[in-house]
Amino acid sequence: MAQVTPPPIRLFNTMTMQKELLEPAVPGCVGVYVCGPTVYSYIHIGNARTFTSFDVVVRYLRYRGLKVRYVRNFTDVDDKIIKAAHETGEAPVALASRFVDIFREDAKALHMQEPDVAPKVSDHLPEIIAIIQKLVDKGFAYASHGDVYFSVSADKDYAKLSKRHLDELCVGERVQPGDLKREPLDFALWKAAKPGEPAWESPWGPGRPGWHIECSAMSAKYLGETFDIHGGALDLIFPHHENEIAQSESANGQEFAKYWMHCGFLDLEGAKMSKSLGNVVRLRDALEKVDAEALRFFFISTHYRHPLSFSDKALADAEARMEYFYETLRKVDERIAGKDFGTGALHGEPHRFLAEFESSMDDDFNSAGGMSALSGLFNLMNELTDKPPVKDKPMVGRTLQALREDVRKVSGVLGLFEDDPSAWLLRRRERAVRERGIDVAEVERLLGERTAARAAKDFAAADRVRATLKEKGVEIMDTVGGTSWKVAAAQG
């Protein structure tokens, strides 16, 4: 077996601010670490966008034949968790554990694949304490009244990821009164326990890890001291990722991650989503109103590094597009199901669309560019189904089969079209029926009346029924197989 040529995937590296060819440390194998959620609440649609983006990255790397180890952690020890637990009266560990389960449900609902490893901070105290000890031993960290701090001045290339100047950073840094730190920029690796807080024993007394050290410890455990891709959203560049680099490279004396990928922000029609404004949209609330794949499609339609604006209109557009895709697939499946069209030539080079899709995705996971190829693919499916340009029916059938097969491949990468088309369409109609308060029995009765009128060639009566239904938001379609109906697009 010949050596497989590595796929020419290029990705934008925040460290160098350039697109680079992906060259894994171990050829053919890619280690990916994505900073996962702090489990103190429900995730919002911004979090969902980030995790969906990396879900697609990992799916694509695998599609391209790379062996991926995908690690996404749970931060289950944290100030915010302690605070939230205080409010609900739960034990912090219990609250965190509850939201880990909730996160898993949400991720599944959005068709995200499980990471290979989903480590929790609370399960990795020995590893965390070990790396802190290593930093203390090497002189990069110091203990202070039960806390341990990383000494930023000991790290000569601190801030290389965010490209900041230390003297400038000091200006904005708040220095707490009675601070235990030597320098304002130093950050906590270990925090001494306060009464009532979860605490673990350590060489510095009871306490808990600081925010950043967990990722250094857990990534090293599961991916090694140097690994390939480290991801997260833009806001993690500073200080979180910067501090991870400082810790890991100081402790291990080698490069931490080769490629840094950062996902752009999602806003609400230009407004920042924030708790103080009270406009945080939870993923699960969004999924009450919009189909999961439509939401994924909405995310995927814009490049992962670009800002994305969430709105009802954008969602409605995405859902309408998904309906087009699924209607097409339903027709195609009906046409080719269980049929054998033999072997032979295909019409119109159907595989060119998949090739186009791949070349877009190879270029920094440009899923938005890939949509163009997808449109071409579906367009050809419709053309072949409804108005075949060639008479050779077996050839048309074979071509449709080939196209359907390519849709399945794209589906595996994007996490779209994973449903049975008819089931998806019916589910969407049922949701619309509920939302619009449509009386299905009445619709069926009116349709019966209309069918009778049409049979009697009383088209005026038939058109009156059509108009009546239209007022109720129901659109009807006459086909060879009879009349079907759907809920018209919402007018607002």
Add this chain to the structure above:
RNA sequence: GGCGCCAUAGCCAAGUGGUAAGGCAAAGGUCUGCAAAACCUUCAUUCCCCGGUUCGAAUCCGGGUGGCGCCUCCA
């Protein structure tokens, strides 16, 4: 103040040196009893503005203007 990002048709959105993908909307057409869906056609001599580099720039450089993010927890 520092470090960055963004600005492409009515809207969404690719394209980062070689002469503007795709989608939605709109208009016309095919099909239809009429529709819907689908398909076909049309729809940016031009990419926020002003300079510069180049045979050639939406793409590179300089300067503006307008949005935004991070610098404190944040996906």
